[in-house]
Amino acid sequence: MKEHRASLTSFIVAFLVVLFGGNDQGRSKLPPGLVKLQIELLYACGLLWGPESWSVLICNPLTAYLAGLILGFVVPGMMEGLAYRKTFIERQVLLAFNDVPDCRQVLIVAAGYDTLALRMLPRDFGRSKTTKKHTATTQKGVIFLEVDHPATARVKKRGLDALGYEYHSTENAAPPPPSPRQNQPYPNRLETLAVDLTTTRLCDALLEYTQQPHSDFDPTQPTIVILEGLLFYLTEAQVIALLQAITKCVGPQSRIVCDYFAPKEEEEEDQRVQSPAVIPRMGRFTRGVLRLLHVIGEPMLWAIRPSELSHFVQQHASEWTVKEMGGPVGLEHMAVLEKKAA
Ligand SMILES: C[S@@+](CC[C@H](N)C(=O)[O-])C[C@H]1O[C@@H](n2cnc3c(N)ncnc32)[C@H](O)[C@@H]1O
Secondary structure (H helix, E strand, O other), rough: OOOOOOOOOHHHHHHHHHHHHOOOHHHHHOOOHHHHHHHHHHHHOOOOOHHHHHHOOOOOOHHHHHHHHHHHHHHHHHHHHHHHHHHHHHHHHHHHHHOOOOOOOOEEEEOOOHHHHHHHOOOOOOOOEOOOOEEEEEOOOOOOEEEOOHHHHHHHHHHHHHOOOEEEEOOOOOOOOOOOHHHHOOOEEEEEEOOOOOOOOHOOOOOOOOOOOOOOOOOOOOOOEEEEEHHHHHOOHHHHHHHHHHHHHHOOOOOOEEOOOOOOOHOOOOOOOOOOOOOOOOOOOEEEEEHHHOOOOOOOOOOOOHHHHHHHHHHHOOOOOEEEEEEEOEEEEEEEEEEEOO
């Protein structure tokens, strides 16, 4: 990513969500409430102009149809893949809250303009435990910690502030005043941490952050880690380093939910593509799309065959196992990794 510029691909992802949600069919494939909140956030960040009512110009059945047609030709399955990954991730977070005892932390790495935390903040994740004698509800709130590059985090902060969210940010001088919701016994909380992961290791940044008095994130606790739209922008060495860093700052039984791209198969490879050793499959215009991403400073660098993922994890992050795989839908493959119990 270019050093002082907020991520363009993150904006593109958010903008595609808005386009895709312009008709009932697209909206029904996305998590409930996502399209509306995405529009609000993009306006609040200053990334869409004019009054918010103008959003009908980009979010309507005609633009959804045209975008589907054009993108479907250039990168077939991109829109469906995007909707699939958003839905898959939300479902996996809810599953983990239910399955993993004491799992009350979500770490969203390279969050961009994603709204997962914002959609989940108002929800009640109280878990009912029924014993022979009675039903008890655990109401401990969930901490959503968003980590992102300072340039993107700054733009998102503008949006969160404009929308009136109460949260703690490393960019804030002081912790936010308590909101009515925070006066509830076990509120969910949003925290944001701005860090350039090319210059600071995730585990160093997180462990330093957790020393701060206002931070409730506990690196020993089971955590759901979201790596969405991230791994294919890293080199293989950076993917391995990231997995190893995450291992150090989350507790046993944590889960990683991630998406990844499969490489182009040898026989369909275009020999003229001057690209990384492993070329992610991006449809019929792979070469052009990869070049464009290179020009905007966010080149794609990594891809892996689904059949090789388990071995890769075993080899480089042996504390984890592949729990579930999903897809492909469009270009998107999904995986859930689970950290072994201590
Ligand atoms: C394609 S976006 C994905 C955004 C979001 N996860 C989603 O899927 O909607 C890539 C994200 O990686 C972040 N990123 C890129 N380089 C980074 C770096 N060196 N340190 C931290 N974050 C970085 C960008 O700021 C951006 O938010």
